[in-house]
Amino acid sequence: xxxxxxxxxxxxxxxxxxxxxxxxxxxxxxxxxxxxxxxxxxxxxxxxxxxxxxxxxxxxxxxxxxxxxxxxxxxxxxxxxxxxxxxxxxxxxxxxxxxxxxxxxxxxxxxxxxxxxxxxxxxxxxxxxxxxxxxxxxxxxxxxxxxxxxxxxxxxxxxxxxxxxxxxxxxxxxxxxxxxxxxxxxxxxxxxxxxxxxxxxxxxxxxxxxxxxxxxxxxxxxxxxxxxxxxxxxxxxxxxxxxxxxxxxxxxxxxxxxxxxxxxxxxxxxxxxxxxxxxxxxxxxxxxxxxxxxxxxxxxxxxxxxxxxxxxxxxxxxxxxxxxxxxxxxxxxxxxxxxxxxxxxxxxxxxxxxxxxxxxxxxxxxxxxxxxxxxxxxxxxxxxxxxxxxxxxxxxxxxxxxxxxxxxxxxxxxxxxxxxxxxxxxxxxxxxxxxxxxxxxxxxxxxxxxxxxxxxxxxxxxxxxxxxxxxxxxxxxxxxxxxxxxxxxxxxxxxxxxxxxxxxxxxxxxxxxxxxxxxxxxxxxxxxxxxxxxxxxxxxxxxxxxxxxxxxxxxxxxxxxxxxxxxxxxxxxxxxxxxxxxxxxxxxxxxxxxxxxxxxxxxxxxxxxxxxxxxxxxx
Numbered sequence: 001x002x003x004x005x006x007x008x009x010x011x012x013x014x015x016x017x018x019x020x021x022x023x024x025x026x027x028x029x030x031x032x033x034x035x036x037x038x039x040x041x042x043x044x045x046x047x048x049x050x051x052x053x054x055x056x057x058x059x060x061x062x063x064x065x066x067x068x069x070x071x072x073x074x075x076x077x078x079x080x081x082x083x084x085x086x087x088x089x090x091x092x093x094x095x096x097x098x099x100x101x102x103x104x105x106x107x108x109x110x111x112x113x114x115x116x117x118x119x120x121x122x123x124x125x126x127x128x129x130x131x132x133x134x135x136x137x138x139x140x141x142x143x144x145x146x147x148x149x150x151x152x153x154x155x156x157x158x159x160x161x162x163x164x165x166x167x168x169x170x171x172x173x174x175x176x177x178x179x180x181x182x183x184x185x186x187x188x189x190x191x192x193x194x195x196x197x198x199x200x201x202x203x204x205x206x207x208x209x210x211x212x213x214x215x216x217x218x219x220x221x222x223x224x225x226x227x228x229x230x231x232x233x234x235x236x237x238x239x240x241x242x243x244x245x246x247x248x249x250x251x252x253x254x255x256x257x258x259x260x261x262x263x264x265x266x267x268x269x270x271x272x273x274x275x276x277x278x279x280x281x282x283x284x285x286x287x288x289x290x291x292x293x294x295x296x297x298x299x300x301x302x303x304x305x306x307x308x309x310x311x312x313x314x315x316x317x318x319x320x321x322x323x324x325x326x327x328x329x330x331x332x333x334x335x336x337x338x339x340x341x342x343x344x345x346x347x348x349x350x351x352x353x354x355x356x357x358x359x360x361x362x363x364x365x366x367x368x369x370x371x372x373x374x375x376x377x378x379x380x381x382x383x384x385x386x387x388x389x390x391x392x393x394x395x396x397x398x399x400x401x402x403x404x405x406x407x408x409x410x411x412x413x414x415x416x417x418x419x420x421x422x423x424x425x426x427x428x429x430x431x432x433x434x435x436x437x438x439x440x441x442x443x444x445x446x447x448x449x450x451x452x453x454x455x456x457x458x459x460x461x462x463x464x465x466x467x468x469x470x471x472x473x474x475x476x477x478x479x480x481x482x483x484x485x486x487x488x489x490x491x492x493x494x495x496x497x498x499x500x501x502x503x504x505x506x507x508x509x510x511x512x513x514x515x516x517x518x519x520x521x522x523x524x525x526x527x528x529x530x531x532x533x534x535x536x537x538x539x540x541x542x543x544x545x546x547x548x549x550x551x552x553x554x555x556x557x558x559x560x561x562x563x564x565x566x567x568x569x570x571x572x573x574x575x576x577x578x579x580x581x582x583x584x585x586x587x588x589x590x591x592x593x594x595x596x597x598x599x600x601x602x603x604x605x606x607x608x609x610x611x612x613x614x615x616x617x618x619x
Contacts, residue, residue, distance in 0.1 A: 045091040050077050050140070052160065054100040071100060071160055073133045081140050089147045095140075099159040128161040128187070137162065138169055145173025154179035158212070161187050164220065168195040171227065175204060181212040183242070186220055199223030206231035212239035215289045218257045225274065225297065232275050240294075241285030241313070257292030259317065264292055268299045275303040281559060284321075285313040298324035309335040309360075309559050319343040326354050335561060337362035337388070345373065352376035357383035360560050362431075363405075364390040374408045378417050381424050386560055388431040390452055405432070410439055421445045421484075429548055429560075434495070437468035442479045450494040450550040465495045466532065469515045473530055487528070492516050494550055514539060514551070 021032045052071040129137065137157075144152065155170060155177060161184040170180065200222050208231040216224065228235070256263050274297070287294055298321035307325070310333050312318060318341075326333070333355055339362065348363075349372060358380040389405040409415055409432075417423040419430075419441035427446060434451040473490070480488040493515040514533040533539050536551065549560050 041087065042091050045088045047094045047096060048081065048092045048144075049096045049098055050074065050081070051098045052100050069100075070130070072130070073097075073136050075136070078136045078140060082143055084143075086147070089144070089149065091151070092144070092149060093151050094154040094156070095144060095152075096155075097137075097157045097159060128184075129163075134163050134166065138166055141166065141169050141173060145169070153177065154181075156181040158183045158214070161185070164192050164195045164199075164223075167220075167223075168192075168199055171199070171202070171206065176207050178207060179210040180208055181210070181239075182214065184215040185213055186217055187215050196220070196223055200226050202226060202230065204230065205233065207234050209234055210237040210239075211235060212237075214242035218292070221257050221290075221293050221296070224293070225271075225300065228274050228276070228297075229272070232277070234278060235276060236278050237281040237283075238276075238279060239283040239285075241283075241287060241289065257296065259291045259295045261292065264296050267296055271296075271300055273302050274300045276301060277303050277306065279304050279307050281309040281311075282307060282325075283311040283313070283559075284315055284318050287315045287318045287321075291317040294318055294321040297321065301325065302328045305329040305332055308333060309337075309561065311335075311337040311362075311559060312339070312341050314340045316342050319347040322351065323347075323354075326351070331356055334358055335360035335386075335559065337560060339364050339390075348373035349376050352379060355380075359383060360386040362386075362388035362390075362560065371408055371414075374405070375416070377408075381417055383426060384424060385426050386429040387424075387427060388560075389433070390431070391433055410435065410441070419443055428489075429550055431550055437472050440472055442476050444476075444480045444484050444488050447489050447491050448494070448548045448550050449490065449492070451496065453496045465513060469493055469495065470530060473515075473517060473528070477527060487519065490517055492548075492551070 017032055017036050018029070022028050050073060053074055054069040055072050056069055141155075152174065155174070156179070157166075158181050162182065164186040167182065167185050170177070196219055199220075206227070211227070211231065213224070228238075258264075284294070294317060301324070304325065307329070310322070310325075312322075315338075331354060334357075336351070336355065336358055337360065341364075353376055361377065361380065361384055363374070363377070389409060391405050409419055419427075421427075421444040424443065425445065427443060429448045429450075430443065430446055431450040431452055432440075434453060440449075440451075472493070476488050476490060480486060494512050495515065496512045514536065516531050516533060516539065518529045518531060539551070
């Protein structure tokens with residue numbers, strides 16, 4: 001847009017202002033409108049958002065995918081950015097490319113059955129920008145770079161494959177950038193040798209504090225390592241790898257930087273080290289896309305004494321990298337979170353012995369993991385505040401005897417340190433498999449309990465959990481009163497429901513039931529009230545105990561310790577605030593996030609109104 005009009009100010013803001021403006025002449029309205037625009041501009045133009053459009057595309061494999069779609073930029077939106085006035089661009093702090101809007105498919109309520117061929121599928125997506133859109137994106141980035149924005153801090157392009165030219169342009173035009181989140185870099189684009197050589201030899205310091213990138217070709221291994229050297233003094237958070245699994249082609253990884261290759265061994269001896277003195281958070285996902293990169297990076301990295309949080313998702317090769325990291329200053333890790341990692345037997349045991357006392361531990365026991373790998377967890381029981389214990393893959397059935405967590409932490413014949421307040425004095429948040437209610441440990445200090453979907457027990461309907469929750473809370477209350485002479489500290493129990501077939505388990509993680517324990521008006525010896533909620537927004541509105549990540553509808557993304565505020569959505573699909581409806585006249589400039597929407601479910605075969613509070617605990 002070439003000019004900024006008063007009508008771009010939200011209507012509710014204008015109504016709140018103009019009701020106090022004298023209505024004698026138009027001069028008062030003009031002055032008030034000018035002042036209002038000046039006041040709201042820092043908020044109104046804070047985020048520049050371009051949404052990708054889904055365009056139908058011919059599919060090469062129509063038997064499995066009835067249709068395909070290609071993601072393209074809106075040319076009119078790009079023109080608006082290129083023609084934007086200095087006033088609008090001067091306030092921009094974030095640039096975001098959002099995915100196409102789509103309605104998520106509802107989860108099935110019956111047992112898992114492969115969908116028939118006639119059922120409509122989500123189209124296969126081609127996330128690679130074509131040459132035209134890649135050129136348009138570079139024009140927008142160049143426009144932002146030429147504007148010399150004082151407050152520009154963040155670029156987020158996590159949903160598409162950008163070219164190496166775009167990556168090089170971002171680093172060149174925005175040296176003061178604080179946050180850079182990219183998806184796939186140069187996977188299906190022809191590599192530009194000039195930009196690659198420029199990135200490898202660049203020496204100017206970068207001020208990046210958060211760097212995130214997904215897949216990349218082996219030609220970008222050295223440019224990315226050089227980028228890490230350039231932002232070594234300021235980098236606090238590093239996320240490597242895609243957030244979801246995608247097919248890995250041999251051409252993506254190649255043989256040049258395969259683990260143990262001659263080039264990697266040579267560069268381990270000759271390349272300069274990478275010092276990361278400010279790094280605090282590190283996340284690695286799907287390392288099968290870049291095993292050689294981790295092999296080289298783990299040997300070159302040093303001086304990461306401030307690293308306290310480590311999160312690993314679906315990793316097969318990162319165990320040696322983690323050991324190198326710990327040996328080179330990463331022993332100060334306090335949060336260790338793993339999910340679906342297949343490492344050699346004994347790797348977990350080595351990690352636990354080398355780490356200092358942990359405060360947070362997330363562990364899914366499967367793959368090449370034995371009880372001897374999990375038992376060293378007991379060394380951290382005096383310091384653990386947050387503990388997540390899961391068994392197997394979500395959605396795949398597992399026999400009860402195969403769950404190592406059951407044998408290690410709940411079996412009275414084999415457990416060395418049962419879960420109680422004496423053995424785990426600081427434990428406040430616990431996520432565990434949904435076992436029988438009589439097997440759930442009684443922990444006086446526990447504040448939040450989440451029962452994960454069971455992969456071996458027959459999933460039960462939400463109605464069936466009410467009796468179990470009631471009995472458990474009553475049993476815990478009696479236990480605390482008899483042993484500690486005070487009421488327990490438990491504030492909430494979160495339970496999911498699901499269904500299963502002979503092989504698969506389908507879990508309703510979207511709509512868990514929240515059982516909130518209320519002590520309002522109750523004395524030290526009075527029993528509490530237990531209320532069930534299915535609407536998370538209602539819990540937030542009442543300012544109840546929704547402070548924990550265990551309240552997430554889905555399995556939490558990101559780090560467990562990240563604080564949540566009542567005004568921030570719990571669903572991480574829309575962290576960048578681009579999937580909502582905008583007010584009239586907002587255009588491509590988004591305002592701060594709106595309040596979190598209500599989560600609704602359908603309650604069947606019950607005479608209980610789910611939107612109303614329900615006292616279900618009676619003694």
